[in-house]
Amino acid sequence: MKKLSVKLGILFFVIIFGLMTFVFFFLHEGIAESRVDEELSALQARGNSHRAILEKQFDDETIDHVVLMESESTTDVVVTNKNGAVLDSSTQATPFMKYLQVPSSPIPKEGKILEGNWAEEPFIATISPIHIDGEVTGFVYMFQNTSSVHSLIEGLNQHFILAGWLSVFLTIIIIFFVSKGITKPLIKMKEATSQISKGNFSVSLPKTSKDELGDLAKSIELLANDLNYLKHERSEFLSSISHELRTPLTYIKGYADIVYKRNLAHEEKEKYLKIIVEETNRLSELIKDLFELAKIDQNTFVIHKELIDLSNFFTNIEQKLSPAFQEKKMNFEQQSSPSICLNADPWRLEQIILNLLDNSMKYSQEGANIKLRAYKVKNSIHIKVQDNGKGIPEKDIPFIFNRFYRVDKSRTRSLGGTGLGLAIVQELVHAHGAEISVKSRENIGTEFELIFRG
Structure with missing residues (x-):
C-alpha cells in the first residue's frame, strides 16, 4: 500500500466501481420494469384482441374458438358473463377465482391490469370488458404465469452480471495502465531526487506533457x-x-x-x-x-534609514576617494541635483557606492573616466556608477553577483578581491527594497544602476 500506483489504482477502482454499480442498478431496474411492462401490454393487447372477436359474435362457438386459441399458448384466458359466471376457460379456472369477481367499478374500454406484481404473485392478469349494444355483456380475463417473467428477469440478471464482470476486468486493466502512466514519471523523478541526494547532479528527466x-x-x-x-x-x-x-x-x-x-x-x-x-x-x-x-x-544586521541629501553625500564620497583617483591618474565626476533626497541607511549606502567605485578603479586603466550620478524618474531615484574600463565579458554578466564568483579567474594580486564585494552590494541593495542591474561591454566600460522606488 506504500506505492502511489497501488493507491491511485485502488482509488480509481473504488470510484469507477461505485459509479458503474450505481449506473448498472438503475439501468437494470429500468430495463426490468420496461420488459415487465411490455409483457403486461402484450397480455392486455391479446385480451383486447379476443374481446374484439367476441363483440362481433358473442356465442358458445366463438367462445370455444377463443379458448382453443389460448389452449396451446403460454397464456390462459377465462371468459365470463357480466355477473362473473365462467362461460369457458383455456384451463382450470380454480387458481384464478380470486380475480374473477364482478368489478366494483366500470372497466375502461381498453381494459386494465388486474395483477402486475410479478415478483410475489403466481400470475399477472388483465381484464377486457365485452360491450354489445353499448352495454357490458361479459369479460375476457388473461393470465400469464410469472415464472416466464422470472425467467426473463434471470436472463437479464445473467447478462448484467456478465457485463459487470467484463467491465470490472476492463476497468482494472485500464486503471493499471493509467496509474502506471501517471506514476512512471513520478518514479523517474524519485530516482532523480535519490541521485541528487547522493551528490549526482547530472540528472535528466524525459520530456513530459505541459502539465x-x-x-x-x-x-x-x-x-x-x-x-x-x-x-x-x-x-x-x-x-x-x-x-x-x-x-x-x-x-x-x-x-x-x-x-x-x-x-x-x-x-x-x-x-x-x-x-x-x-x-x-x-x-x-x-x-x-x-x-x-x-x-x-542570518538577518542580524539592521537597516537604519534616514533622509539623505545625495548632493552632499556624493561630495563627501568624492573627498574620501580623491587621493585614490589622483594616485591612479583617473578622472572622477559626480553629479546630483540639490533637490534629490533619498531615504536610506547612509553607512550602508556609502558601503554600496564605495564598493562599486572601487571595482571601477580596479578594472580601469590610467586616464579612465569614472562617473557617479543620481537623477529622479517619476517616483524613483536612480544612481549610476559608470566607467570606461575593461568591461565584463557577456558570458560572465549573469553571475557577477554570485558569491565567490570571479571574472578574472587568474586571481592576480594586482587586481585582488575576494569575489564577495558584489554579492554584499546586491544583498544590501535588496535590504533597502531597491534593485541593481549592470550593463557592460568588453573594452568599452561598465555601468551599474541602482533604482530606489518611492
Missing part, C-alpha cells in the same frame, strides 16, 4: 542544476578562501621570520613591516567580508 508533472520535472532539473552550480561554487569558494588565506599568511609568516631572526637595516626592516601590514589588512578585509555575508545570511 503539473512537466512543471515538476523541470523544477527538479533546475534544482539539480542549481545544486551542481552550488557544489561547483563551494569548491571554488574553498579554493579561493584557502588561496586568499594562505597567501597573506605566507607573506606575514615569512617576513615576520625574517624581521625576527635577522639583524636587518632600518630601511629594510621598514620595507618588510610594510608588506606585513599590507597583507594583514588584506586578510582583515577578507574576514570582514565573510562576517558581513554571515550577518546578512
